[in-house]
Amino acid sequence: MTSGAWDMSGDRPLVAVPADLKTFEGYRWHACAAQYLEAVARVSGAMPVVIPALGGELDYSAILERADGLLLTGSRSNVHPGNYGEAPTPAYEPFDEARDATTLPLIRAALERGVPMFAICRGYQELNVALGGSIVTEIQDLPDRMDHRAPDSTIQDERFAIRQRIDIRPGGRLSEILGAGPVQVNSLHRQAIGRLADGLEVEATAEDGTIEAVSVRDATGFALGVQWHPEYWAGSDSTSRKLFEAFGAAIRGNRTAYGAAAE
Numbered sequence: 001m002t003s004g005a006w007d008m009s010g011d012r013p014l015v016a017v018p019a020d021l022k023t024f025e026g027y028r029w030h031a032c033a034a035q036y037l038e039a040v041a042r043v044s045g046a047m048p049v050v051i052p053a054l055g056g057e058l059d060y061s062a063i064l065e066r067a068d069g070l071l072l073t074g075s076r077s078n079v080h081p082g083n084y085g086e087a088p089t090p091a092y093e094p095f096d097e098a099r100d101a102t103t104l105p106l107i108r109a110a111l112e113r114g115v116p117m118f119a120i121c122r123g124y125q126e127l128n129v130a131l132g133g134s135i136v137t138e139i140q141d142l143p144d145r146m147d148h149r150a151p152d153s154t155i156q157d158e159r160f161a162i163r164q165r166i167d168i169r170p171g172g173r174l175s176e177i178l179g180a181g182p183v184q185v186n187s188l189h190r191q192a193i194g195r196l197a198d199g200l201e202v203e204a205t206a207e208d209g210t211i212e213a214v215s216v217r218d219a220t221g222f223a224l225g226v227q228w229h230p231e232y233w234a235g236s237d238s239t240s241r242k243l244f245e246a247f248g249a250a251i252r253g254n255r256t257a258y259g260a261a262a263e
């Protein structure tokens, strides 16, 4: 992520970003990886606010009354399979049930309110589960599937390298932002959408048929999920940048519309 000019001055729209619950240095942390917050601030032109993974202790209405948008980040953890009716096994681990308990109801509440939402990787999988879909795990072990996991490297720029073709559905919401046809993205996942939730439309697929992007069919505004990681190169890669710029435009439009409605 190239450095940009932080400009937190003025009345910038606010984007709620739910955290992971992680343990390191002997403490539990409500944490969010920097690149998501930086992409929201530097490319979407909004103010990211991290929401702790406190689940039912949170007042989702109070959050969504103040948030102009919702960004759901990626994570190495996986949505607990109990959320889509399957029994947990080691193949579904690691879990972050505190995050699940926060994001799944928050996604549903945000969609009910028409709050613009951008869901990335784990967040995209959460969107599918929140609306009744399911996840398949260890997809690289399934017949006729590619290996969608990160390249074996300790260098993040190599792990998040742009290297996989996806095909964008002509006439869909995503094609309005990126155009139809093939684009190159990065890929760092071992799970994928299994049963597509009824309320979602497929917006892009990989060469092996893996669903790579969805939109919320009945959403009036920006409600997109992508399996890849546009946040990482949002400052330099055109496809990545366009997504965060479109998200920024949507949340400003949402604020304007909401502001007018509130008068």
Ligand SMILES: N[C@@H](CCC(=O)NCCCC(=O)O)C(=O)O
Binding pocket: 073, 074, 075, 076, 077, 078, 120, 121, 122, 123, 125, 150, 188, 189, 190, 191, 192
């Ligand atoms: N855990 C899920 C979602 C993948 C995801 O969000 N990856 C982001 C972290 C990537 C990394 O640093 O390895 C899955 O594996 O499908």
